[in-house]
Amino acid sequence: MHGANRLGTNSLLDLVVFGKSAGDHVVESLRGLGRARPELPKDAADRTLARLARLEGQKSGEQVHEVRLSMQRTMQEHCGVFRFPDMLEAGVRKIKEVQNRCRHTEIKDKSKVFNTARIEALELENTIEVAVATMISAEARKESRGAHDRADFHERDDANWMKHSLFYSEGHRLEYKRVHTKPLSVEMFQPKKRTF
Amino acid sequence: MRFTIYRYDPDRDEKPYMQDYDVPLEPTDKMLLDALVRVKTHDDTLAFRRSCREGVCGSDAININGKNGLACVTKVADLKEPVVLRPLPGLPIIRDLIVDMTQFFAQYHSVKPYLINDEPPPETERLQSPEDRAELEGLYECILCACCSTSCPSFWWNPDKFVGPAGLLQAYRFIADSRDQATSERLDNLEDPYRLFRCHSIMNCVDVCPKSLNPTRAIGKIKDLMVKRMV
Numbered sequence: 258m259h260g261a262n263r264l265g266t267n268s269l270l271d272l273v274v275f276g277k278s279a280g281d282h283v284v285e286s287l288r289g290l291g292r293a294r295p296e297l298p299k300d301a302a303d304r305t306l307a308r309l310a311r312l313e314g315q316k317s318g319e320q321v322h323e324v325r326l327s328m329q330r331t332m333q334e335h336c337g338v339f340r341f342p343d344m345l346e347a348g349v350r351k352i353k354e355v356q357n358r359c360r361h362t363e364i365k366d367k368s369k370v371f372n373t374a375r376i377e378a379l380e381l382e383n384t385i386e387v388a389v390a391t392m393i394s395a396e397a398r399k400e401s402r403g404a405h406d407r408a409d410f411h412e413r414d415d416a417n418w419m420k421h422s423l424f425y426s427e428g429h430r431l432e433y434k435r436v437h438t439k440p441l442s443v444e445m446f447q448p449k450k451r452t453f
Numbered sequence: 454m455r456f457t458i459y460r461y462d463p464d465r466d467e468k469p470y471m472q473d474y475d476v477p478l479e480p481t482d483k484m485l486l487d488a489l490v491r492v493k494t495h496d497d498t499l500a501f502r503r504s505c506r507e508g509v510c511g512s513d514a515i516n517i518n519g520k521n522g523l524a525c526v527t528k529v530a531d532l533k534e535p536v537v538l539r540p541l542p543g544l545p546i547i548r549d550l551i552v553d554m555t556q557f558f559a560q561y562h563s564v565k566p567y568l569i570n571d572e573p574p575p576e577t578e579r580l581q582s583p584e585d586r587a588e589l590e591g592l593y594e595c596i597l598c599a600c601c602s603t604s605c606p607s608f609w610w611n612p613d614k615f616v617g618p619a620g621l622l623q624a625y626r627f628i629a630d631s632r633d634q635a636t637s638e639r640l641d642n643l644e645d646p647y648r649l650f651r652c653h654s655i656m657n658c659v660d661v662c663p664k665s666l667n668p669t670r671a672i673g674k675i676k677d678l679m680v681k682r683m684v
């Protein structure tokens with residue numbers, strides 16, 4: 258989108274540009290539909306309600322902050338800027354264990370008013386998805402790209418790894434998608450190695 | 454560390470009460486927000502807002518030992534024990550340390566806190582000289598935490614009529630902006646016995662602003678402009 262990249266603030270610009278584009282698209286496609294909107298599936302809310310019901314009914318279990326700290330420590334130790342094959346492998350195992358623990362968190366606060374404990378529990382369930390996706394994709398990628406340095410593959414490897422990782426949470430499955438290198442409307446900035 | 458914290462959950466409590474906590478802190482708990490997060494690991498029913506934890510988002514403004522401030526930029530070492538924490542004064546309480554900011558933001562919106570300029574937008578930015586840009590120092594940095602307005606007695610009595618220091622600071626931020634064309638409209642908007650003139654220069658706002666801004670000075674400048682255009 259913006260050619261010459263830097264890590265910080267990329268995400269912010271992405272959010273603004275693609276957020277606007279997504280919003281425009283939603284409005285556009287709704288307009289085409291007129292009043293005849295398709296019925297929501299009967300079970301549309303079931304998954305979300307099940308998450309809430311699970312927390313509501315959980316009478317014992319681990320504290321959210323404990324599991325969150327384990328997730329943070331695991332990512333920090335195993336999946337930082339400098340990466341090592343054995344650490345990544347162990348990290349995959351560990352982060353999956355943390356993911357299992359997320360299914361048994363307990364909150365004491367059951368209030369219906371501004372319940373920040375419940376928000377934090379739900380946030381943990383969301384962030385662990387990202388953590389697992391990051392760890393598994395990183396372990397599989399046998400190269401060093403961007404700011405990351407992988408000890409057994411120090412170099413960037415465009416021949417084999419110039420592709421996006423796509424992670425599917427069902428079955429922790431990985432797929433890849435090719436990178437478009439054709440300019441869409443502006444001249445492409447030649448991809449090159451990130452140096453400091 | 455010992456805390457006395459205001460508790461109220463309309464879902465459970467008949468009325469508000471103060472709850473004592475005695476919670477051991479870790480060496481890394483340097484700021485009051487760290488300490489609050491630590492307290493919450495012992496009691497997850499304690500509700501407070503926070504987000505950036507670095508004085509940028511303005512969401513963790515509370516009343517700390519009697520003075521409004523941001524928990525995240527308040528050093529634990531500077532606090533007298535027990536640390537008494539209450540929600541910001543003067544606004545309706547939603548729960549525990551969380552207040553309803555509707556009134557505060559309504560006043561903020563009422564000053565049209567955005568650039569008004571009817572000329573067609575140029576190809577690139579609307580440029581400003583360094584001197585003109587310097588006029589905005591001490592104005593644009595406001596993070597809308599509401600520490601100032603909720604420490605101002607005039608705002609406590611008339612939150613629906615008096616714009617309050619935060620809103621007035623932002624009104625002046627656009628009056629002072631060389632790119633803005635709505636100065637006289639902005640002054641008309643404040644020409645009222647309450648909206649601007651309820652400020653009696655009590656200076657509470659200046660005393661509490663965590664970004665060291667000076668709403669009283671900005672308010673003074675608006676008053677000067679009002680007088681100037683009358684003569």
Ligand code: SF4
Pocket residue numbers: 604605606607608617618651652653654655656657658659668669672
């Ligand atoms: S100086 Fe004005 S705005 Fe600030 S606290 Fe006093 S009365 Fe309120």
Ligand code: SF4
Pocket residue numbers: 594595596597598599600601602618619622661662663664665666668
């Ligand atoms: S002027 Fe200061 S105290 Fe008031 S809202 Fe802005 S940052 Fe907060």
Ligand code: FES
Pocket residue numbers: 503504505506507508509510511512513514523524525526
């Ligand atoms: S948490 Fe954002 S200002 Fe304190």
